[in-house]
Amino acid sequence: xxxxxxxYENVSPLGVMNFLSExxxxxxxxxxxxxxxxxxxxxxxxxxxxAIGVFQKHDAELHGYDTSxxxxxxxxxxxxxxxxxxxVAAQVANDDGLTCTPEQIVITNGCxxxxxxxxxxxxxxxxxxxxxxxxxxxxxxxxARLAGVELAPVDAAADGSLAGTLRRTVAALHARGxxxxxxxxxxxxxxxxxxxxxxxDREAILVFCAERNIVILEDSTYGMFRFEGDARPALATLxxxxxxxxxxxxxxxLCPSVRVGSAxxxxxxxxxxxxxxxxxxxMTERKSFLTVxxxxxxxxxVGGVLLAEGCSLRRLVRPALEFYRRNRDxxxxxxxxxxxxxxxxxxxxxxxxxxxxxxxxxxxxxxxxMVRCASEYDVIVMPMSFFSLDDSQANRVRLAFSNLSVxxxxxxxxxxxxxxxxxxxxxxxxxxxxxSVN
Amino acid sequence: xxxxxxxYENVSPLGVMNFLSExxxxxxxxxxxxxxxxxxxxxxxxxxxxAIGVFQKHDAELHGYDTSxxxxxxxxxxxxxxxxxxxVAAQVANDDGLTCTPEQIVITNGCxxxxxxxxxxxxxxxxxxxxxxxxxxxxxxxxARLAGVELAPVDAAADGSLAGTLRRTVAALHARGxxxxxxxxxxxxxxxxxxxxxxxDREAILVFCAERNIVILEDSTYGMFRFEGDARPALATLxxxxxxxxxxxxxxxLCPSVRVGSAxxxxxxxxxxxxxxxxxxxMTERKSFLTVxxxxxxxxxVGGVLLAEGCSLRRLVRPALEFYRRNRDxxxxxxxxxxxxxxxxxxxxxxxxxxxxxxxxxxxxxxxxMVRCASEYDVIVMPMSFFSLDDSQANRVRLAFSNLSVxxxxxxxxxxxxxxxxxxxxxxxxxxxxxSVN
Numbered sequence: 001x002x003x004x005x006x007x008y009e010n011v012s013p014l015g016v017m018n019f020l021s022e023x024x025x026x027x028x029x030x031x032x033x034x035x036x037x038x039x040x041x042x043x044x045x046x047x048x049x050x051a052i053g054v055f056q057k058h059d060a061e062l063h064g065y066d067t068s069x070x071x072x073x074x075x076x077x078x079x080x081x082x083x084x085x086x087x088v089a090a091q092v093a094n095d096d097g098l099t100c101t102p103e104q105i106v107i108t109n110g111c112x113x114x115x116x117x118x119x120x121x122x123x124x125x126x127x128x129x130x131x132x133x134x135x136x137x138x139x140x141x142x143x144a145r146l147a148g149v150e151l152a153p154v155d156a157a158a159d160g161s162l163a164g165t166l167r168r169t170v171a172a173l174h175a176r177g178x179x180x181x182x183x184x185x186x187x188x189x190x191x192x193x194x195x196x197x198x199x200x201d202r203e204a205i206l207v208f209c210a211e212r213n214i215v216i217l218e219d220s221t222y223g224m225f226r227f228e229g230d231a232r233p234a235l236a237t238l239x240x241x242x243x244x245x246x247x248x249x250x251x252x253x254l255c256p257s258v259r260v261g262s263a264x265x266x267x268x269x270x271x272x273x274x275x276x277x278x279x280x281x282x283m284t285e286r287k288s289f290l291t292v293x294x295x296x297x298x299x300x301x302v303g304g305v306l307l308a309e310g311c312s313l314r315r316l317v318r319p320a321l322e323f324y325r326r327n328r329d330x331x332x333x334x335x336x337x338x339x340x341x342x343x344x345x346x347x348x349x350x351x352x353x354x355x356x357x358x359x360x361x362x363x364x365x366x367x368x369x370m371v372r373c374a375s376e377y378d379v380i381v382m383p384m385s386f387f388s389l390d391d392s393q394a395n396r397v398r399l400a401f402s403n404l405s406v407x408x409x410x411x412x413x414x415x416x417x418x419x420x421x422x423x424x425x426x427x428x429x430x431x432x433x434x435x436s437v438n
Numbered sequence: 439x440x441x442x443x444x445x446y447e448n449v450s451p452l453g454v455m456n457f458l459s460e461x462x463x464x465x466x467x468x469x470x471x472x473x474x475x476x477x478x479x480x481x482x483x484x485x486x487x488x489a490i491g492v493f494q495k496h497d498a499e500l501h502g503y504d505t506s507x508x509x510x511x512x513x514x515x516x517x518x519x520x521x522x523x524x525x526v527a528a529q530v531a532n533d534d535g536l537t538c539t540p541e542q543i544v545i546t547n548g549c550x551x552x553x554x555x556x557x558x559x560x561x562x563x564x565x566x567x568x569x570x571x572x573x574x575x576x577x578x579x580x581x582a583r584l585a586g587v588e589l590a591p592v593d594a595a596a597d598g599s600l601a602g603t604l605r606r607t608v609a610a611l612h613a614r615g616x617x618x619x620x621x622x623x624x625x626x627x628x629x630x631x632x633x634x635x636x637x638x639d640r641e642a643i644l645v646f647c648a649e650r651n652i653v654i655l656e657d658s659t660y661g662m663f664r665f666e667g668d669a670r671p672a673l674a675t676l677x678x679x680x681x682x683x684x685x686x687x688x689x690x691x692l693c694p695s696v697r698v699g700s701a702x703x704x705x706x707x708x709x710x711x712x713x714x715x716x717x718x719x720x721m722t723e724r725k726s727f728l729t730v731x732x733x734x735x736x737x738x739x740v741g742g743v744l745l746a747e748g749c750s751l752r753r754l755v756r757p758a759l760e761f762y763r764r765n766r767d768x769x770x771x772x773x774x775x776x777x778x779x780x781x782x783x784x785x786x787x788x789x790x791x792x793x794x795x796x797x798x799x800x801x802x803x804x805x806x807x808m809v810r811c812a813s814e815y816d817v818i819v820m821p822m823s824f825f826s827l828d829d830s831q832a833n834r835v836r837l838a839f840s841n842l843s844v845x846x847x848x849x850x851x852x853x854x855x856x857x858x859x860x861x862x863x864x865x866x867x868x869x870x871x872x873x874s875v876n
Contacts, residue, residue: 035515037514037515038514040510040511040513040514043509043510043513043514045509045510045512045513046509048513049487049490049735052487071481071483071484072478072481072483073478074483074695075478075481075483075486075693075694075695076475076476076478076481076693076694076695077473077475077689077694077695078695109547109728109729109730109733110729110730112727112728112729112730113728113729116727116728120584139727139730142723142726142727143727143728145727146558146724146727146728251515255513255514256513256514256515256730257512257513257514257515257516257733257734257735258733258735259729259730259731259732259733285580286584288580289550289554289577289580289581289583289584290547290550290551290554290581290584290728290729291547291548291550291551291697291728291729292547292548292550292577292694292697293697294697295547295695295696295697295733295736296695297487297695297696297735297736297739298733298735298736301735
């Protein structure tokens with residue numbers, strides 16, 4: 001921790017992801033809204049390890065092996081593209097309404113590897129650019145930097161829509177001689193903001209990207225965790241032009257340690273079947289020289305759980321979904337009580353699902369403020385600037401509510417509100433408050 | 439398969455690794471010396487999965503958790519650098535005589551990820567070059583190409599030594615304005631040749647690289663599989679100057695599906711402790727944006743097996759070691775009987791361990807010849823040109839003997855010898871034999 005960001009003053013964007021996993025170690029007494037880890041309350045390690053046997057039995061029957069031959073096959077090197085592709089295809093059909101063949105899927109070491117491989121495969125020329133909604137998931141920022149790919153911000157318009165600003169951003173990049181290759185989005189319950197993209201906005205984004213051969217990388221990580229309202233169709237299910245690569249993970253629905261994710265590539269990329277096959281072949285080759293293949297033990301574990309659940313995760317995630325909903329409710333209630341009557345300039349959204357909520361403050365909140373909050377108020381919140389591709393997010397923070405108890409959520413918000421009230425009182429005294437809200 | 443290399447005529451170097459895993463599917467009747475997969479005869483999936491419990495118990499005792507807290511911790515995200523570093527440190531101390539601290543180790547998704555991360559971390563400027571003995575492991579060739587890093591060949595001298603040619607190669611690269619950052623070597627039982635680097639050559643290579651700040655990437659994959667003769671000390675154990683990064687894997691000693699490997703970075707890189715810490719931090723950050731962390735299930739499996747074995751793999755690998763030795767013996771015997779009295783120009787080495795043997799032929803052996811061998815003689819051998827960084831290996835083949843029975847080894851060599859005899863007879867008729875050996 002100290003090595004990567006001494007004193008936290010100069011947080012390198014590349015260091016934030018490590019920071020997220022390690023900041024809690026430095027302030028063990030603080031209640032942390034920092035990391036979007038899934039709750040551990042419903043992890044069932046023994047049952048999941050037992051599911052490897054369920055997959056083995058299925059695999060043996062499918063191929064006419066005896067179970068010991070299936071076990072040996074499982075322990076050996078496997079196909080780079082994956083072992084459980086057909087089962088994953090059935091699950092996304094059931095849970096997300098997405099129809100695909102096993103050959104369209106590459107099974108990866110979590111969603112992060114899927115994303116990194118897609119970025120590298122898409123951007124093979126200097127001047128190739130990927131777009132991302134701003135602020136965005138730090139994992140895509142890091143993967144782009146490591147691949148030497150420019151990540152250009154798309155800011156939401158005042159009404160929250162993206163299609164309009166997308167058009168302007170792409171025009172400006174074209175004028176600079178850039179080739180826009182992809183657009184990274186988390187349409188359902190965005191990390192870090194918790195926002196959802198509306199259906200008309202989804203349709204407009206799809207039409208725009210299809211016309212310009214911009215591949216949409218749709219990250220579905222939080223899609224299973226909707227608390228209320230109707231589910232929006234995934235971009236990939238609206239896609240009739242071969243525009244969307246659908247990225248998935250079992251880190252949140254099962255647990256992070258499985259390290260199993262996937263990329264689902266359209267059958268025809270912008271109508272071109274050969275381009276799609278080439279993309280898959282190139283992506284798979286890249287994977288073979290990074291990680292060879294995704295552990296077949298872990299694939300068998302995921303495959304076995306899915307088989308046992310009838311290739312749907314809806315039933316399995318229900319307790320966690322209720323847990324997250326209760327935390328969201330507690331968060332909304334405490335925010336209203338502690339900050340609802342505060343001066344203008346404090347606002348937050350009402351996430352309909354997922355792990356995150358964002359708060360807008362009437363002052364800048366930076367790494368040093370986070371440290372002060374942690375050390376003096378025993379609460380950790382993340383500056384939104386950590387996730388930003390420019391300077392536009394300095395007044396916002398991200399609250400992750402996925403790995404706390406209801407009591408911790410309540411107490412944590414009390415502490416954060418105390419910090420805000422103290423700071424507002426102080427800044428009013430020193431006269432800086434009015435200048436920073438205007 | 440067909441997609442990547444239609445007709446096998448134009449085998450792209452990047453396609454060889456996929457090719458290795460998939461060629462057997464295309465010729466199911468052929469005996470294959472193609473892939474260096476470990477034997478499956480001693481895989482013990484149930485026992486290994488059971489070892490996760492051994493690790494859990496150890497982990498709970500170590501940290502004062504109850505076992506259910508330990509299970510939840512295991513299923514969650516973990517530290518990017520790894521969970522079982524102390525156990526791995528104990529194992530390399532016992533088995534390889536290498537002393538290191540847990541902090542020097544990064545646990546990776548197999549040796550391939552360790553290698554890819556090291557290449558990327560070492561080579562951050564245009565003109566940075568990695569050296570490799572020629573021919574070399576296709577995994578390092580692929581990883582270098584994907585990272586945009588030039589991989590320069592170091593050919594062995596007539597007596598098999600490398601230090602002399604290393605000196606000349608580096609001088610030539612410096613003259614071209616290149617910065618040589620690393621040297622990739624498999625000193626024990628090289629893939630693809632089976633060769634071993636002598637102790638004086640190891641010492642000379644170390645002195646040379648230490649003087650020029652060239653990091654040696656020592657791949658120890660086959661080191662545990664010595665059939666005869668005294669073990670040579672690993673370069674990392676001879677290293678007093680902070681020159682060697684030691685790469686390890688459990689894919690061959692346990693099984694490939696664990697996808698657990700490691701990189702051990704010297705405490706001081708060329709005497710500089712800060713440089714070493716920076717290297718580790720940069721490598722770990724890269725890992726966090728590629729694969730987040732290595733699955734803690736798989737780490738726990740490896741950790742549990744190691745704990746149960748007293749942190750040494752010597753006892754566990756003995757049956758496989760005997761298996762490989764018997765195959766090597768059968769291979770040597772059949773080669774002597776079928777090709778020992780053939781005309782000059784057919785030679786092979788006597789591997790003292792590992793998975794591979796190389797044969798030199800009096801004619802070129804290319805991808806099309808491999809296909810002819812497979813389809814007409816029902817035997818698959820790998821052209822050494824697949825592993826070559828230049829045109830120098832056209833007359834050699836690699837025979838992998840790790841995943842065949844003794845009977846298959848014997849029958850396979852009979853078939854390969856029949857191909858060679860037929861081809862020699864044919865080429866003598868057409869007059870091309872004498873021209874191609876001279």
